[in-house]
Amino acid sequence: xxxxxxxxxxxxxxxxxxxxxxxxxxxxxxxxxxxxxxxxxxxxxxxxxxxxxxxxxxxxxxxxxxxxxxxxxxxxxxxxxxxxxxxxxxxxxxxxxxxxxxxxxxxxxxxxxxxxxxxxxxxxxxxxxxxxxxxxxxxxxxxxxxxxxxxxxxxxxxxxxxx
Amino acid sequence: xxxxxxxxxxxxxxxxxxxxxxxxxxxxxxxxxxxxxxxxxxxxxxxxxxxxxxxxxxxxxxxxxxxxxxxxxxxxxxxxxxxxxxxxxxxxxxxxxxxxxxxxxxxxxxxxxxxxxxxxxxxxxxxxxxxxxxxxxxxxxxxxxxxxxxxxxxxxxxxxxxx
DNA sequence: TATTGTTATACTCTATAACTATA
DNA sequence: TATAGTTATAGAGTATAACAATA
Numbered sequence: 001x002x003x004x005x006x007x008x009x010x011x012x013x014x015x016x017x018x019x020x021x022x023x024x025x026x027x028x029x030x031x032x033x034x035x036x037x038x039x040x041x042x043x044x045x046x047x048x049x050x051x052x053x054x055x056x057x058x059x060x061x062x063x064x065x066x067x068x069x070x071x072x073x074x075x076x077x078x079x080x081x082x083x084x085x086x087x088x089x090x091x092x093x094x095x096x097x098x099x100x101x102x103x104x105x106x107x108x109x110x111x112x113x114x115x116x117x118x119x120x121x122x123x124x125x126x127x128x129x130x131x132x133x134x135x136x137x138x139x140x141x142x143x144x145x146x147x148x149x150x151x152x153x154x155x156x157x158x159x160x161x162x163x
Numbered sequence: 164x165x166x167x168x169x170x171x172x173x174x175x176x177x178x179x180x181x182x183x184x185x186x187x188x189x190x191x192x193x194x195x196x197x198x199x200x201x202x203x204x205x206x207x208x209x210x211x212x213x214x215x216x217x218x219x220x221x222x223x224x225x226x227x228x229x230x231x232x233x234x235x236x237x238x239x240x241x242x243x244x245x246x247x248x249x250x251x252x253x254x255x256x257x258x259x260x261x262x263x264x265x266x267x268x269x270x271x272x273x274x275x276x277x278x279x280x281x282x283x284x285x286x287x288x289x290x291x292x293x294x295x296x297x298x299x300x301x302x303x304x305x306x307x308x309x310x311x312x313x314x315x316x317x318x319x320x321x322x323x324x325x326x
Numbered sequence: 327t328a329t330t331g332t333t334a335t336a337c338t339c340t341a342t343a344a345c346t347a348t349a
Numbered sequence: 350t351a352t353a354g355t356t357a358t359a360g361a362g363t364a365t366a367a368c369a370a371t372a
Contacts, residue, residue, distance in 0.1 A: 027244060028236040028237055029232075036210060040203060040206050040207050040210055069193050070193065073191040074191055079353070081190060087205065087208060089340065091355075091356080108354095116347065116348045117352095117353060137198065148322075156199055156323070157199055241330075241331090251363095254334090254363095271331095274330095277372075279329065279370065280371095
């Protein structure tokens, strides 16, 4: 059953101060300057740390937030569909969902059509938490927009869309 | 001394096929559509998987590659400087360097000025491997450029630079 | 006191294999 | 036989704390 095995995070999701992310002027990056992957990684570190810090009041990781958002917008989704949508391993999703279920934010209902599937849906408290989380996430995004400039923010969203 | 403790990777760096990364049309992403972090993560997954696959002949992870590049371009760097430059934890860098040292690609020399520091430098085989790796990485980057279009590639590099 | 390299611990995340129950 | 959910395992990566040697 694995009912309450490893379900709850022992420690709340941590967020360190986004450290000064650009390299010191004195160290040459050489070939890294031409690699998109290098700058994407740095951007990811910065953005995720800021996101985690901003969402601390609701104690949701980026992955948990994305699960709540997509589940809230697609009633009765199966775990496999959710995993494929968010590029999260099905195996990992199991424990992630356990935690959200334990917190009373989400339910796994038996699928009427297919006995193997779970139909995922948010509970009323889940909806409330999601609404709070969305407001905080919007604040995070607004901070990003301010930092980057609205133009660049829009441009990045569009340019990264089809990866 | 921890000479050969946990130093070598048991399994070569894996790279799965970049799976179809955009979500199925039928599942609504809702609020995620407005979040840069979501698309940055997806881009990172894609780019890193492609990088790992392309560099398989030299068996170097993105982190190892970046360490070789920066060490090769900055003689006598300390571990702390390297860690800060690449946003890798000092503690993690220790084992990463052990592996590269064991493979004979890199040396930790005593710093003449400061007894606490190591002066990092590539060995001749390290330089050879780095040259091969750079050629492969350039091929990876060219693939990205083709996929995105030269304009968008350039634009992304510029836009992500100051994170 | 502070910093460098190091070890240790705990947790997240990725990748895989295998099992069960359903289909 | 295939798929959905699950468990388990191994490794990478992140975050912290603490320690010895050196500054």
